Amino acid sequence: MEGIHVQGVWMAEALQQSCGDWRDLLLVASHLGDPKAAVLLIFPVVFYLHRRTGIAVLWVAALSEWVNLVLKWILFGERPYWWIGESGLFSGSPPQVQQFPSTCETGPGSPSGHAMVSAAVWWVIVSPLASLCCARTGRSASYKLISALPYLLYVMFLGCVGISRIFILAHFPHQVLAGLLAGQKFDDTESKICST
Template structure:
């Protein structure tokens, strides 16, 4: 695991050094993927649009959060900012320097990422719900429009997921493998 963690630290250092200009965007994306938004923004909005989808979303969020907690207890992954302070693999006190942000200091287990896991669950429900409205279209133009809508919405889904994951790695809250596990754990 030390090899995986030390390589993750190198990726974090690369992001923090070379993508500093995107710090505001990455902090925003970390807030977009915050599981609290499921209950305060996404669920109320979708419940007003469609109660079935809203109910599905809240169940997915609750069950996903429950699984995330169970996985965190089982996997008990380190957090990068704290791992570099505690590990003994770096000789002569030469531990790498990771920048700390106001939202870096999460102290619980880090694997899998709850932001990545919750975001992937809820955005999956939102995309599939939006696409369900276009499935009923029958004529040729509508089929083409459905395909374009499908491509657009799934592209947005992946852009959001990748941005949330990169943001969590950038702020040194998660190692890269933890956010990848979070996206695919649900």
């Protein structure tokens, strides 16, 4: 595991050096991916627009956040910011990384709750939206591109959230990937909730 952590730290350092101009956007993506944002920002808007989907968003946010907390205490992943100092591996050549207000999160880090809850909640919104786009645009090839647009935006948003969590040293890359994969497991939950 030590090798994976070392590679994750070097990846975070490379991200901070190459994406420094995108700092503000990545910090906003991290805040939008926060599980609290699903309940405080996303749920009211979606509930106003479509009641059934809004209720599904609330349920999926609560369930995925709960499962994330259980997984964190079972898997107990390290946090990069703390691990750099505690490991003692970087005493000779420490990585040139920046600290941000959200960097110093405490508690277990695996899987990423931001990635997991975002993947689960936004899937609840994207799936019906894509179906609606497909139904309204027909079956021609050019319109299929329009119906794929919600999925493209979904992937781009999750990519920004994941990169932002690595960028601010809140998670190692494997923790973000675990969160994204675990969040996708809520597809069945979403369909059961929406069908009731």
